[in-house]
Amino acid sequence: xxxxxxxxxxxxxxxxxxxxxxxxxxxxxxxxxxxxxxxxxxxxxxxxxxxxxxxxxxxxxxxxxxxxxxxxxxxxxxxxxxxxxxxxxxxxxxxxxxxxxxxxxxxxxxxxxxxxxxxxxxxxxxxxxxxxxxxxxxxxxxxxxxxxxxxxxxxxxxxxxxxxxxxxxxxxxxxxxxxxxxxxxxxx
Numbered sequence: 001x002x003x004x005x006x007x008x009x010x011x012x013x014x015x016x017x018x019x020x021x022x023x024x025x026x027x028x029x030x031x032x033x034x035x036x037x038x039x040x041x042x043x044x045x046x047x048x049x050x051x052x053x054x055x056x057x058x059x060x061x062x063x064x065x066x067x068x069x070x071x072x073x074x075x076x077x078x079x080x081x082x083x084x085x086x087x088x089x090x091x092x093x094x095x096x097x098x099x100x101x102x103x104x105x106x107x108x109x110x111x112x113x114x115x116x117x118x119x120x121x122x123x124x125x126x127x128x129x130x131x132x133x134x135x136x137x138x139x140x141x142x143x144x145x146x147x148x149x150x151x152x153x154x155x156x157x158x159x160x161x162x163x164x165x166x167x168x169x170x171x172x173x174x175x176x177x178x179x180x181x182x183x184x185x186x187x188x
Contacts, residue, residue: 001092001093001113001114001115001116001180001183001184002030002083002087002093002095002105002109002113002114002115002116003092003093003094003095003116003117003118003176003179003180003183004095004096004097004102004105004106004115004116004117004118005017005094005095005096005097005118005120006096006097006098006099006102006117006118006119006120006153006160007119007120007121007122007153007166008122008127008146008149008150008153008154009072009127009131009146009149010122010127010131010146011120011121011122011127011166012120012122012166012169012172013096013120014047014096015169016120016166016169016172016173016176017029017094017095017096019169019173020094020173020176020177020180021094023173023177024092024177024180026090026091026092027091027092027093027094027180028086028091028092028093028094029046029093029094029095030078030079030082030083030086030093030094030095031045031046031047031048031049031082032048032049032076032077032078032079032095032097033048033049033050033051033056033059033065033068033075033076033077033078033079034048034049034050034051034056034074034075034076034077035050035051035052035053035055035056035074035075036048036050036072036074036075036076037050038050049079053075056068056075056077057075059077060075060077063080064077064079064080064081065077065078065079065080066078066079066080066083066104066105066108066109067097067100067101067104067105067108068101069098069100069101071098072142072145072146076097076098076101078095078097078101078105087113092180092184098153099119099152099153099156099159102117102156102159102160103156103159106159114183114184116161116162116179116180116183117159117160117161117162118160118161118162118163118164118176118179119157119159119160119162119163119164120164120166120172121154121157121163121164121165121166122165122166122167124147124150126167127146127147127150128143128147131143131146131147162179164176
């Protein structure tokens with residue numbers, strides 16, 4: 001099963017993903033490939049699989065991605081090989097991805113993989129507060145770029161199975177853990 005977490009940058013996708021992996025058995029992350037530079041705290045192969053722009057473009061040419069997109073001036077993509085291997089192992093995969101990638105993955109995988117989609121909502125004011133307080137300190141230009149996508153991302157929530165207002169981490173985690181248990185048939 002693939003659980004997709006989406007929402008604007010700063011909605012809490014990464015924090016929620018990490019907590020789900022800590023708290024639930026058989027739940028793993030599927031790090032995207034990206035051409036963006038590493039930031040403080042990034043762990044190659046854990047937060048992302050880091051490659052150069054040229055390497056990413058070669059991977060596109062070789063058909064290695066289910067989906068890819070340019071987001072905030074960097075490539076991001078989902079590896080066919082990594083996703084297929086985790087699904088064969090019977091893992092519940094939690095992946096954070098933007099709205100364009102979500103639509104594409106749902107269409108590509110719906111025939112043979114259960115895909116659950118969750119959109120995390122935050123207010124624009126809360127989003128701006130979170131972005132300015134991030135450890136990796138995005139520049140004012142990067143914050144404006146991320147805020148400029150707010151309306152577009154929000155306009156796509158009809159793609160999602162679940163839409164959650166992410167105002168309280170513990171409450172959001174409890175709801176998502178219940179969703180995963182119910183959707184996977186694991187009610188214990």
